[in-house]
Amino acid sequence: MNRFSWFNATSLTLGFAFLYLPMVILVIYSFNESKLVTVWAGFSTRWYGELLQNDAFLDAAWVTLRVAVFSSTLATVLGTMAAYVLVRAGRFPGRTLFSGMIYAPLVMPEVITGLSLLLLFIGIGLDRGILTIVLAHTTFSMCYVSVVVSSRLVSFDRSLEEAALDLGATPFDAFRLVTLPIIAPAVISGWLLAFTLSLDDLVIASFTSGPSSTTLPIKIFSAVRLGVSPEINALSTILIGIVTIGVITASLVSKRAVIRRQREEQAAFQT
Amino acid sequence: MAQATKPQRAKAEAFAPWQDASTRPLIEFRGVTKRFGTFTAIDDISLDIYAKEFFALLGPSGCGKTTLMRMLGGFETPTEGTILLDGQDVAGVPPNRRATNMMFQSYALFPHLDIAENIAFGLRRAKIPKDQIAARVDEMLKLVQLTPYRSRKPHQVSGGQRQRVALARALARAPKLLLLDEPLGALDKKLRQETQFELMDIQEKTGTTFVIVTHDQEEAMTVASRVAVMDHGKLVQVATPDAIYETPNSTYVADFIGDVNIIEGAATPLGEGRYEIHWAEGATPLIGTTDEALATGAKVYLAIRPEKVAISTENPESRANAVPGTVHDIAYLGNISTYHVELANGAIVKAQTANTHRIARRDITWDDPVWLSWTDTAGVVLTR
Numbered sequence: 001m002n003r004f005s006w007f008n009a010t011s012l013t014l015g016f017a018f019l020y021l022p023m024v025i026l027v028i029y030s031f032n033e034s035k036l037v038t039v040w041a042g043f044s045t046r047w048y049g050e051l052l053q054n055d056a057f058l059d060a061a062w063v064t065l066r067v068a069v070f071s072s073t074l075a076t077v078l079g080t081m082a083a084y085v086l087v088r089a090g091r092f093p094g095r096t097l098f099s100g101m102i103y104a105p106l107v108m109p110e111v112i113t114g115l116s117l118l119l120l121f122i123g124i125g126l127d128r129g130i131l132t133i134v135l136a137h138t139t140f141s142m143c144y145v146s147v148v149v150s151s152r153l154v155s156f157d158r159s160l161e162e163a164a165l166d167l168g169a170t171p172f173d174a175f176r177l178v179t180l181p182i183i184a185p186a187v188i189s190g191w192l193l194a195f196t197l198s199l200d201d202l203v204i205a206s207f208t209s210g211p212s213s214t215t216l217p218i219k220i221f222s223a224v225r226l227g228v229s230p231e232i233n234a235l236s237t238i239l240i241g242i243v244t245i246g247v248i249t250a251s252l253v254s255k256r257a258v259i260r261r262q263r264e265e266q267a268a269f270q271t
Numbered sequence: 272m273a274q275a276t277k278p279q280r281a282k283a284e285a286f287a288p289w290q291d292a293s294t295r296p297l298i299e300f301r302g303v304t305k306r307f308g309t310f311t312a313i314d315d316i317s318l319d320i321y322a323k324e325f326f327a328l329l330g331p332s333g334c335g336k337t338t339l340m341r342m343l344g345g346f347e348t349p350t351e352g353t354i355l356l357d358g359q360d361v362a363g364v365p366p367n368r369r370a371t372n373m374m375f376q377s378y379a380l381f382p383h384l385d386i387a388e389n390i391a392f393g394l395r396r397a398k399i400p401k402d403q404i405a406a407r408v409d410e411m412l413k414l415v416q417l418t419p420y421r422s423r424k425p426h427q428v429s430g431g432q433r434q435r436v437a438l439a440r441a442l443a444r445a446p447k448l449l450l451l452d453e454p455l456g457a458l459d460k461k462l463r464q465e466t467q468f469e470l471m472d473i474q475e476k477t478g479t480t481f482v483i484v485t486h487d488q489e490e491a492m493t494v495a496s497r498v499a500v501m502d503h504g505k506l507v508q509v510a511t512p513d514a515i516y517e518t519p520n521s522t523y524v525a526d527f528i529g530d531v532n533i534i535e536g537a538a539t540p541l542g543e544g545r546y547e548i549h550w551a552e553g554a555t556p557l558i559g560t561t562d563e564a565l566a567t568g569a570k571v572y573l574a575i576r577p578e579k580v581a582i583s584t585e586n587p588e589s590r591a592n593a594v595p596g597t598v599h600d601i602a603y604l605g606n607i608s609t610y611h612v613e614l615a616n617g618a619i620v621k622a623q624t625a626n627t628h629r630i631a632r633r634d635i636t637w638d639d640p641v642w643l644s645w646t647d648t649a650g651v652v653l654t655r
Contacts, residue, residue, distance in 0.1 A: 162346055163379035165366040167393030168444065177392075181383045263426065 023240060030233035037228045047234040057235060060219035064199060067130060067215060071137035072194035078138065079145025079194075080187055084175075086146075087153040105143045113140055114207030121208065128210035136208040137198040144197060145190035148254070152186035185257025192250035196243055286496065287511075288321035295358065297322040297448065297480050298343065303352035305338055305504075312338040314504035315352070322447075325474050325481045327491035329527075330501035336484045339501075340450050343482065344373045357447060367396070372446040376453040378437035380425035386436050387412065387421040393444045411439040414473065431462050438470075442477060451483040455490060467493045488528045492516070500524050516576075521655045525574040530609075532580065532620045534573045538565045538652070546652060548573050551616040558591045561652035575650035577623035582610050582635060583642050591647035596620065598639045610635065612643055 030048075034041030051057060086099050105113060117136045118128075126132060160182070164174035180187070202217040209218060216239070223232055288294040296319035305313040312335045320326045328336040341347040342354060345366035354361050361369065372393070380389050390411050394404045412418045415435035420428055425436065434454065441449055454470070455463045471494050474481050485491050491498045492512040499509040500523075508520045519525035522533055534557065536550035547556040548571060559573050586593055599619060600611035603626075610622045622643055635641060 157377060157379065159375045159377050159379040160381060162344075162366070163373070163375055163381075163440075164392070166344060166371075166373045167440070168367045168396035169392075170367060173396065178381055182381075 026233055027237045027240065030230065030237040032230055032233075035230060037230060037233070047230040048238075051231050051234050051238075054231065057216070057219060057231070060214050060216045063130060063133075063213050064216040067133045067137060067205075068195050068198040071134045071198045072141060072191050074134065074138040075142040075145050075194040076187060076191040079142040079190060080149045080183075082142070083146045083150035083153055084179075087150050087156075102143055102146050105140050106147070108140075110140070110201075110203040114204040117204065118207045128208060129213045132208045132210070133205050133213060133215065136204050137194075137201060140201075140204060141194035141197045144193050145187075148190040148193060149183065149186050152183050156183065185253055185260075189250040189254040189257075192246050192253070196246040196250070199239070199243060199246075286323070288324070289319065289497065294321060296320060297324075297357055298482075299355040300339075301353045301355070303339075303342065303349045303354060305335075305342065305347060306350045311504055313342075313349070316504075316506055318499065318506060318509065320480065320482060322480050323478055325471065325483070325494055325496045327495035327498045328482065328484045328501060329486070329488060329491040329498050331486060331527075334501040335504040336486075336501050337452060340373075340452060340482060340484045343448065344371055344450050345369045370447040371450060372441040372444055372448075373450040373452065374437050374441045374454050376456055378425075378433050378457075380433060380436055380440070382425055385422050385424055386417060386428070389425065389436055390440045390443050393440065397444060407443060411443050414442070414476070415439045430457055431466065434458060434466065435469075438473065442473070442479065445477075446479065448480045448482065451481060453485055454483065455485075455487075463490070464493075470494055492528070500527060518651055519574065519653070522572050522574060522653055523655075525651070525653065530577050530621065530623075532575050532577060534575070534618065534620070536571060536573065538569045538571045539567050540565065545647060546571070548652070551614070551618075554594070554615065557594075558647040559650050559652040560648050563652075563654065565652075565654070569654065572653045572655075573650045574653055575645060577609060577621040578607075579645055579649040580620065580622035581644050582612065582622040582624060583644065584635065584639070586642045587644045590644040592649075593642050593644040594620070595640065595642055598635060598637055598641055601635075601637065608633075610641070612641060 029037060029040075031043050031045065032040055033044040033046065082102055086095070086102065089095070114136070117132075117139065121128060121132050156179070160178055161174050164178040165171065169177060200217065201215075202221055205215045206218050206221075209215060214222075216235070220232055220235060223229065298318075298320040300316050300318040303313055303316045304311065314335075316339065328339055330336045338347055342349055343356070343361075345361065345364060345368075348362065356370070381392065384392065387408050391404050391408050394407055399407070408421075409418070412421055415438060417428075417432060417435055417439065420432060425433055428436070434457070438454070451470075455466050458466060467490060470481075474494075481494075483491070483494060492515075495512060497509060498512055498515050500507045500515065502523055508515060508524045510518075515524060515528055519528065525531045525533065534548070534550050536548035536557070539547040539549065539556070541547055541558070544560045544562060546559055546561065546565060548559055549556045550573070557573055559571075561571075565571065581587070581590070586595075594614055596612040596614045598610055599613040602609040602611070605626070607623055607625055610624070611619050612622060613619055620643055
């Protein structure tokens, strides 16, 4: 069979064009000399230079980065704990309800998550700022971490933990010294996923951010409403780059871990 | 549980603490029951295991042997009854505070630590000075002959070596009691047999009490000082390997350990423990012996090992039991042959002979009329 038939080639081209053409155009125009977005006037990195002079954008980028680091770290800790309990606790009354409730935010419309968080923050009198965005992002990215980590824990050989206990480790030590190092790749890819999600988020951040804490996606969105400037194209290109690196790293980390784990466990438990 | 130890064994091996009433057992199970929901995994077991014993829990999968062992390790708690370890009730003592160590069926070696670190894991938890840990790790590596592999990861050594790492790791803390859960299950047959002797050697050297769980009767017979045969959460018989083989207390044990012919019949006492067993219409009754007093007509089973049944072409008048039949099948195993002989009532009785002559000189072949014979004490008369 000819793997590169006309039909296959066409499908592939159309599919990928559909997915990536808009981004390619954006990236190309970010190197445009002209101030007019739609008119090509030659190659230039001018707008990248101007972006670095723009304090408002740099501030927003700094806010976004901090929010992403804090919220993904917090989400990783909470998500790992939740996954551990749900996988390890076995059957207890309401287990299905609990696991369902952890994964519900995955399918919850972001507008609803954002709105309910906004109401909560107003209700308890919490001033909107970086803290509220961090909390909001933790809330919605924690379930992603939980999914990634629990899928690893399901295939984790329980007797490794029992062996640690048997050798005198406390349950906490058994987790710290045996479980965590072994599931670390899943935890890291969960963190990277949460980090990327936080970096991208516009909807929830716009509900929960305050005047002094504009994130980059909000900044871009509001700037675009005043007209698309080549600076925005440059910024977006940088963001695409960061997200791409994040996603590729996360998938490589978990893929390598899966391969290594399979090899090690097969080797370790079979003769 | 009846202890039927042959006197000659007691002479040959002085080690038999279970016969000495003044010895305090290391482990005492007292009326232990374990239920998982409605399923009873362990059904009212009372059992004593003595220090320095190599004790085997033997039974088919699902008989509760692993559960019994996991209760010793602290991974399961009894639903009813108590377990004493060295006189102390272990209820509520978590695994990390017990003077027991376990060797897991999967070995459960920590894949992210090298072999020396795996062995040191338990020692590190015990707050032992660093130089002593290092010395102990060296000692254990030497014991299991793995010193050259100390800095390899578990997946970089062979199955047999991993098995030894697991053993060294479990022994490093010098436990009072070592639990072995199917320790040789993952090894191929040759390696398994070698390792059985290694295990016995190490057990003797370290003087540790070993409790081993296995479904392999040969393994249990080889390594153990005593064997407990289990079925459906109950102990069927606890005895030395030779007693289990020679004087099983039930057809279940007789059938589980090795190969056996079981002939069902009705008993008639002849006096002095001898019984006639009427097993088929019109056939000469068989003669068997038992210490049990049986009423006339009691339903009994005569259990006789194939190697104790002689096969011949003519009726050996001198033997207490002789039955005619025809050769139905011959299983040639090289060193021995097993003849499947069909009796007049259709029952198949197996007779085993050592092939001391070359096969071309075998004078019995398929469909030949033959006589099977055995002495009155060769078989055991069982009532269940």
